[in-house]
Amino acid sequence: MDLRPELLAPAYSAEGVSAAVQSGADAVYLSFSTGEKRAPYDLTEDELGRAAEFCRVRGVKVYVCLDFEPNDDAIPLALENGRRAARMGVDALIAGDMGLIWALRRAIPSMPIHAAESLGIHDPDGVRLCAAMGVTRVAVARELSRERLREICESSPIEIEYPVHGPMCPAYAGTCKLESPDGAPAGPCQRQCLRDFPAGIKEKHPLAMRDMCLVDRLEELSEMKVSALRIDGRDRRPEYAAAVTGVYSRALGTGRAPSEEDRELLRGAFPSDGFSEGYFAAGDFGDMLGAPGEEPRGDTPFNLAVRKNYLNHEFQRVKVTFEAELRLEKPFTLSVTDDRGNTVSAAGASPSLAFHTETTPAMLRTELFNTGGTPYSCDGVTCSIEKGIYLDPKEVGPVRDRLLRELTLRRTGFEPRAEEATPELPAVPSPTETPVLTVSVLKCAQLSDGLLALAPPVVYLPLEEAVSGDKRLEGFLDSRDISVCPRLPAVITSAQLGRVTELLLKARQLGITQVAVGDPGHIVYARKLGFEVRGDTALRVKNSGTLAVLLGLGLKSAALAEDLTSARVRSIKKYLDTELVVYGRMPLMSTAGCLIRARTGVCSCDSFLGFPDSNGFLCPVTRGFDCGNTLWSAGKLHLLRRAKEYMTAGLWGVRLAFTTENAKECVGVCERYLDMGTFEPVSTTYGKF
Numbered sequence: 001m002d003l004r005p006e007l008l009a010p011a012y013s014a015e016g017v018s019a020a021v022q023s024g025a026d027a028v029y030l031s032f033s034t035g036e037k038r039a040p041y042d043l044t045e046d047e048l049g050r051a052a053e054f055c056r057v058r059g060v061k062v063y064v065c066l067d068f069e070p071n072d073d074a075i076p077l078a079l080e081n082g083r084r085a086a087r088m089g090v091d092a093l094i095a096g097d098m099g100l101i102w103a104l105r106r107a108i109p110s111m112p113i114h115a116a117e118s119l120g121i122h123d124p125d126g127v128r129l130c131a132a133m134g135v136t137r138v139a140v141a142r143e144l145s146r147e148r149l150r151e152i153c154e155s156s157p158i159e160i161e162y163p164v165h166g167p168m169c170p171a172y173a174g175t176c177k178l179e180s181p182d183g184a185p186a187g188p189c190q191r192q193c194l195r196d197f198p199a200g201i202k203e204k205h206p207l208a209m210r211d212m213c214l215v216d217r218l219e220e221l222s223e224m225k226v227s228a229l230r231i232d233g234r235d236r237r238p239e240y241a242a243a244v245t246g247v248y249s250r251a252l253g254t255g256r257a258p259s260e261e262d263r264e265l266l267r268g269a270f271p272s273d274g275f276s277e278g279y280f281a282a283g284d285f286g287d288m289l290g291a292p293g294e295e296p297r298g299d300t301p302f303n304l305a306v307r308k309n310y311l312n313h314e315f316q317r318v319k320v321t322f323e324a325e326l327r328l329e330k331p332f333t334l335s336v337t338d339d340r341g342n343t344v345s346a347a348g349a350s351p352s353l354a355f356h357t358e359t360t361p362a363m364l365r366t367e368l369f370n371t372g373g374t375p376y377s378c379d380g381v382t383c384s385i386e387k388g389i390y391l392d393p394k395e396v397g398p399v400r401d402r403l404l405r406e407l408t409l410r411r412t413g414f415e416p417r418a419e420e421a422t423p424e425l426p427a428v429p430s431p432t433e434t435p436v437l438t439v440s441v442l443k444c445a446q447l448s449d450g451l452l453a454l455a456p457p458v459v460y461l462p463l464e465e466a467v468s469g470d471k472r473l474e475g476f477l478d479s480r481d482i483s484v485c486p487r488l489p490a491v492i493t494s495a496q497l498g499r500v501t502e503l504l505l506k507a508r509q510l511g512i513t514q515v516a517v518g519d520p521g522h523i524v525y526a527r528k529l530g531f532e533v534r535g536d537t538a539l540r541v542k543n544s545g546t547l548a549v550l551l552g553l554g555l556k557s558a559a560l561a562e563d564l565t566s567a568r569v570r571s572i573k574k575y576l577d578t579e580l581v582v583y584g585r586m587p588l589m590s591t592a593g594c595l596i597r598a599r600t601g602v603c604s605c606d607s608f609l610g611f612p613d614s615n616g617f618l619c620p621v622t623r624g625f626d627c628g629n630t631l632w633s634a635g636k637l638h639l640l641r642r643a644k645e646y647m648t649a650g651l652w653g654v655r656l657a658f659t660t661e662n663a664k665e666c667v668g669v670c671e672r673y674l675d676m677g678t679f680e681p682v683s684t685t686y687g688k689f
Contacts, residue, residue: 005228009027010029017055018054019245023309028061059339064081075543086419087417093112094115095114130520141174150224162230163230163231164214164217164230165231210290212232213276218251219255231245242306246265271296331347332350335403365378370397425575427573435654436652438459438653439666463487514532540561550575559578564689574650579653583655594628637687
């Protein structure tokens with residue numbers, strides 16, 4: 001049994017496909033779209049067709065990335081792109097949204113679906129949830145330690161994919177919205193974390209991270225039975241993919257550590273201030289940070305040397321066997337069989353009596369092993385040669401080449417996948433009741449008797465604050481009209497699991513019966529402990545399908561993503577109680593460690609003013625669980641003047657999300673939204689609403 005994991009490489013251009021395949025990739029992932037708003041890295045339909053055929057001949061799998069966070073309007077296009085990709089023979093589709101996964105499983109039932117890293121799967125429960133949805137592979141988040149990854153692999157019923165090389169992000173997977181001033185994603189990551197943040201601390205690039213490099217951990221990852229090792233770098237040149245893929249392919253193939261020459265290739269592919277083994281080695285968060293590197297551009301000596309290799313070289317990856325029969329004065333016959341059982345036969349010239357030299361098996365093997373310039377390597381020759389006959393070796397080569405061309409045509413074929421009609425979600429009557437007003441705070445210090453008197457039906461706050469014993473919380477816990485709903489940490493590591501469970505049991509003793517989660521795996525975890533579950537904004541709900549999935553998972557309510565327009569909020573079918581944030585700063589990223597301590601050596605995130613955005617306005621930083629950080633937008637979402645639109649959108653609730661406000665300001669904003677006061681917040685925005 002081959003325990004070698006699949007090596008997965010980026011191929012975001014026609015040249016990128018060749019670069020990855022000819023450097024030893026077992027599979028490539030790429031992006032494809034037929035829509036009007038195609039990204040620069042999206043392959044056209046014609047390019048995808050050629051890439052799929054090129055890879056299929058060479059035994060390389062092709063995975064197509066679809067829209068990771070589609071709204072209801074984008075689902076039909078994503079499904080059409082998926083269908084077209086399936087008709088070209090791709091091997092799997094990659095999706096990062098539960099609603100899109102639900103739709104794909106019904107539209108193309110036999111197509112394997114891979115869950116993208118942006119879905120934010122961090123634990124075994126999340127993997128099992130994906131498996132129950134019909135996903136065949138999960139790209140787990142890179143924030144996993146080796147212990148957590150091993151635990152997931154040991155219990156997973158489906159394939160696990162893990163990144164081994166490429167850019168790292170300071171944010172937890174799926175939480176970064178830094179690329180947009182208003183906190184709304186502007187498409188795929190633009191690496192805004194690499195820009196200069198003049199924040200009054202030593203480092204000019206406090207959010208920049210070193211590239212991940214796990215080339216010395218391949219044996220350990222193979223032993224864990226990780227199914228696929230992914231090289232990241234969508235925004236990098238084909239030469240980068242070729243150089244890095246080649247190094248990892250050779251290391252996996254030989255089972256030995258890379259040579260110094262290969263290590264120099266890795267350093268040359270993206271020169272920076274060094275690599276990091278990231279969260280896998282469970283190192284200090286500060287060790288992962290570093291000055292941004294710069295990729296070689298243009299016709300540098302490095303790029304020219306790498307490009308020459310993959311443009312002029314055919315990686316002989318497909319093993320074939322030949323069978324030859326030579327009889328006097330009869331056309332010699334030759335057949336070739338590949339790894340898929342395809343067999344092609346042909347006849348050539350007739351051998352004659354040997355006067356000086358007779359044809360031997362060794363002579364025949366010499367010709368048949370010469371498959372250079374093709375994707376095939378000869379793995380064996382079976383000969384049946386009559387004694388005393390001779391065949392000119394020059395007669396063998398043309399027949400061999402003709403057979404290999406015919407074999408190539410055979411290998412381009414594939415079994416078409418069955419398609420079903422576009423799945424339609426059932427209609428659901430929109431609620432007509434006035435939405436309730438809920439409140440979210442970060443600290444018990446933001447609670448007050450004034451807020452208690454306003455009696456918001458749900459008060460969200462971090463789990464550790466909910467069980468802190470703060471006196472200001474007592475009235476809220478005792479109120480029959482208010483549900484205190486702790487928010488679970490964005491990620492719960494193996495080391496934190498025991499402590500979080502202990503805090504949740506303490507919450508139960510206080511009479512708390514529900515929690516808010518932003519990680520798919522936490523839905524299963526919280527329900528196991530007997531809590532009702534509310535979906536938080538970190539679940540990134542943007543379409544009706546996701547709400548339908550969450551309803552099936554038994555959620556009590558779900559908050560929509562913050563970057564939806566008014567029309568899209570209205571069009572989403574509210575299969576369960578649906579909530580919208582109408583006031584507050586929007587989270588730009590959540591991190592596993594303290595950004596301030598990592599750069600200054602001192603944890604001062606409770607008093608740090610923040611990082612300036614592209615307009616010079618400060619984005620506050622707040623402390624999270626175990627001193628992780630959340631970076632917030634400079635402007636506050638404030639939709640009160642659009643109240644008529646959200647009040648009639650069929651929502652169960654609208655949320656006021658307080659971050660840096662004091663207790664008095666919290667009351668003032670609540671009274672303003674209840675039409676009981678005149679307080680007007682400053683630095684506000686409509687976001688995308």
